[in-house]
Amino acid sequence: MKTNWLALLGFILVLSGAVRAQERVTVDHISDLTVRLGHSAPLNFTIHIRPGFHVNSHKPITPELIPTEMFFTPPEDLVIAKVRYPAGEEMSFPFDPTNKLSVYSGDITVRAVVLPQPNASPGRYTVHAELKYQACDNNSCYPPKRLPVAFNVKVSSGAGRARARATRTSPHIHN
Amino acid sequence: MKRSVIFVLFVVVAITALLFSGKLLRRQDQDSTHASQQTTSIRAPKKGDMAPDFTLKVLGEKGKTMQLSSLKGKGVIVNFWATWCEPCKIELPWLVELQKKYGPEGLQIIGVADDESGEKSISAFAQKMGINYPILLGTDQVADQYGGLDGLPTSFFIDRSGKVVDVLIGIDSESRLEDSIKKSLGQGGSSDSNTKTASAK
Numbered sequence: 163m164k165t166n167w168l169a170l171l172g173f174i175l176v177l178s179g180a181v182r183a184q185e186r187v188t189v190d191h192i193s194d195l196t197v198r199l200g201h202s203a204p205l206n207f208t209i210h211i212r213p214g215f216h217v218n219s220h221k222p223i224t225p226e227l228i229p230t231e232m233f234f235t236p237p238e239d240l241v242i243a244k245v246r247y248p249a250g251e252e253m254s255f256p257f258d259p260t261n262k263l264s265v266y267s268g269d270i271t272v273r274a275v276v277l278p279q280p281n282a283s284p285g286r287y288t289v290h291a292e293l294k295y296q297a298c299d300n301n302s303c304y305p306p307k308r309l310p311v312a313f314n315v316k317v318s319s320g321a322g323r324a325r326a327r328a329t330r331t332s333p334h335i336h337n
Numbered sequence: 338m339k340r341s342v343i344f345v346l347f348v349v350v351a352i353t354a355l356l357f358s359g360k361l362l363r364r365q366d367q368d369s370t371h372a373s374q375q376t377t378s379i380r381a382p383k384k385g386d387m388a389p390d391f392t393l394k395v396l397g398e399k400g401k402t403m404q405l406s407s408l409k410g411k412g413v414i415v416n417f418w419a420t421w422c423e424p425c426k427i428e429l430p431w432l433v434e435l436q437k438k439y440g441p442e443g444l445q446i447i448g449v450a451d452d453e454s455g456e457k458s459i460s461a462f463a464q465k466m467g468i469n470y471p472i473l474l475g476t477d478q479v480a481d482q483y484g485g486l487d488g489l490p491t492s493f494f495i496d497r498s499g500k501v502v503d504v505l506i507g508i509d510s511e512s513r514l515e516d517s518i519k520k521s522l523g524q525g526g527s528s529d530s531n532t533k534t535a536s537a538k
Contacts, residue, residue, distance in 0.1 A: 226420040226454070226462060257424040257508045296421055301507030302488030303422040305451070 219250025
């Protein structure tokens with residue numbers, strides 16, 4: 163019975179992987195984060211751009227081009243800060259070999275930090291975000307898209323966390 | 338023991354399926370890239386179909402609209418483009434030149450901006466590019482009539498009777514555009530040996 167469930171789970175994973183691979187751009191699932199009050203936790207978004215496609219970097223060369231950008235709508239108790247995008251790669255394409263564009267291709271990581279507001283209540287929060295991008299290949303460009311991303315953040319109180327760490331580390335002290 | 342054998346078998350099958358699906362998708366990617374490089378026709382509307390009629394607002398002319406069917410008797414290019422589309426930016430000067438060259442023979446290019454950046458920025462962009470033919474403001478409805486327009490630029494070449502004679506998806510070359518224009522004007526599709534070949538190809 164357990165094997166059957168495993169087989170089913172595997173099938174779903176394979177299927178979802180195949181579906182995701184057909185998208186021009188995908189973002190990896192973000193594992194649940196834990197952050198203590200008064201501290202911050204790193205937040206990494208791994209973005210995959212399908213082979214044969216590119217997206218504009220966060221700082222494209224002309225104002226008409228649509229930059230790759232993350233938009234966050236965190237709950238009131240959380241702040242997303244220090245959003246850092248990788249530098250674009252300067253590349254030229256067959257449709258205009260004489261000009262270079264600032265683009266991303268392959269896999270890139272957008273980094274940020276999540277921190278609770280000073281008066282945040284400990285608990286579990288869901289942060290909704292969107293990746294805005296506009297993809298092209300060597301001949302065509304595709305309409306801008308917004309890819310929804312969501313992740314969970316557990317805010318723990320500093321004292322509680324300190325107590326938990328004390329109990330967890332105590333056996334090692336005796337070793 | 339039996340369970341672990343089944344589990345191992347499952348893992349092998351799952352990995353094989355993953356590798357196979359990856360290979361299949363990669364092949365599809367290559368096929369689609371190849372297809373777009375060849376600038377193939379899309380399915381809707383097909384060559385030989387009557388071009389779906391539409392009425393759209395003309396950029397920069399308050400309240401004025403243009404109906405496609407009012408251009409019957411002319412060879413028409415409906416060129417869908419956007420300000421954020423770099424290949425479109427390369428193609429626009431070719432279209433400007435071709436409008437100058439073939440306008441006296443009955444060619445009318447119309448650009449349909451499939452763009453949400455707003456009239457002001459489309460207008461500034463069109464001015465900067467020196468566009469010498471009408472720019473219409475596209476709508477989702479018209480995009481759907483023309484097959485959804487996933488990729489830009491996309492051009493539909495329409496003959497004097499209103500039939501689609503060619504469709505180009507993605508950028509190709511000025512000479513390829515010129516061949517299709519000749520079809521629209523009823524001059525056949527043979528390549529003119531004096532035609533300047535585009536630098537992009």
